[in-house]
Amino acid sequence: MTLHEAALTVDQPRASLAAGSDVMRLGFMPLIDCAPLIVADELGLFTRHGVTVSLTPLNAWVALRDRIAIGKLDGGQMLCPMPIAAGLGLGGVASALAVVSVLASQGNAITLSEALIAELDLPQGATADPSNIAASLARAVRARAAAGRPKLVLAVVYAYSSHNYLLRHFLAAAGIDPEHDVILRAVPPPQIADELAEGRIDGFCAGQPWGSRAVDLRCGRIALATADIWPNHPEKLLAISSATLARDPDRVTAVVAATIEAGHFLADPANHAQVALWLHERALPQVPLAVVRAALSTTLRRAPDEAPALFASPNFDPALSCPSPTHGAWWLRQMRRWGHAPQGTDDIIGQIWRPDIWQRAARLAPPANRLSPSIPTQLPCPGDLA
């Protein structure tokens, strides 16, 4: 969809839902991959599908979780493990959520300090090869232990996050025990690049633009994309409170349809200048417009003095937006693997992941937008999902 086509359709509501109470109140975090919500709002796609949506920016994932739990929000952008954690009541707050769409896939960066990169002593020209980095990292961890030097300190943004579980998975696959061989810390994203610059951490896994920020500060190198661990892994979900979904399934479906259409708009790089402007205004005013613009593109500077290179940025392709319970089960398995979730059956995933709602929404989204309403084929996943 081009901006022009989108503009043509703005004032022609296609759907009119039965008069219902309310505004759908959604929360989002100041990150590049909140874009489908912002774009759907700016293009009037929510209105076109007959639903009024209010978008609230938040500073913490748990604030989003708690606002939904106490009924101040109906849902919002969420990390994949969060609805599972909320359903299991981990962290003391229990909340029944439904995952109705994938807003964005992949796009996080694993950034290592210049000192650690030097310590890894990577073979010439192999600075971005995941298997080389894994092997070098394992050697460095063992060498530190043998010499009695401090363990490496790696940061993630939050415990129940894709960042935490993908990083752990990568470390474990390299033969590094994330519980004992390194120290994992949680650091709020806006502080994470500064922590690296000040030498309090040796590396971190976070959403963009924070990896690029570290490169700007000349303190780190983007060593890996999380897509190197799992290409096109689901990253941000749209999760809605189960109570709202039960009360108002049509409005929820309309919201999903609008975000699917927003995904088509986002998939066209010709629209990125406009998207960057909206994101800068509404989600990331503290980040320079040029940085927001760069974070949407698929090439970026991995190290201070290098030319921009390919990077697996957030993927908004609507073909990846159907929430897959198989993927949900993978996150749950990771949570069990590290002792964050109790053993048991995967039944909870079937209650939380709702591809049926997405499929209803896919039928609402205009075919002119080239939407293929099928569930995407199985994505390549890390080994232990097989």
Next chain:
Amino acid sequence: MTLRVLIVDANLERAEAVASGLTADGCLVVGTVPDHADIIALVRSSGADVIVCDLDHASRDAIDAMRALHQDEPRPVVMFVDRTDPGSTEAAMAAGVAAYVVEGLHPGRVRAVIDVAVARFTAHQALRAELAEVRSALNERKLVERAKGLLMQTRRMTEEDAYRALRRLAMDQGKRLADVAESVIAMEKLLKL
């Protein structure tokens, strides 16, 4: 025992008011910070028993992650919400948020809210361990049977009434029957403490 409280709030005026109220009530306020670069280190070094925090504070994810990432002793977190909203406090309690301090609440009453939060949190921690056992030992049908039995015993209900009460609660809250049964079992234990 003196309760050690750490206050994390960008609204310093509100934080100071609560701090003086707590001090007057015999609490030891170990810190009042608008923000902190290493919030986890601060929580540890301050020896805080309880954290009073703004609901939307950017440090909350790191505090929440302390247990899962760092195997720290979990601490109750009491939260400020931006404005009084009837129903919020009840919803927060039902969801398991330790407690809520709403704006406009007299600083002198904060101590009482925190005491309730700490008591609830302690009970909740003990229950979590027990519930993990219950969950693995009993399948869902057994949970419902047990909740029914508890209701019959403590509320003098007939079996049919007990089942209907559970069913209604499940429908009202949009939860599964087994989840409601689990809450009933937890609540009965809490009341016995």
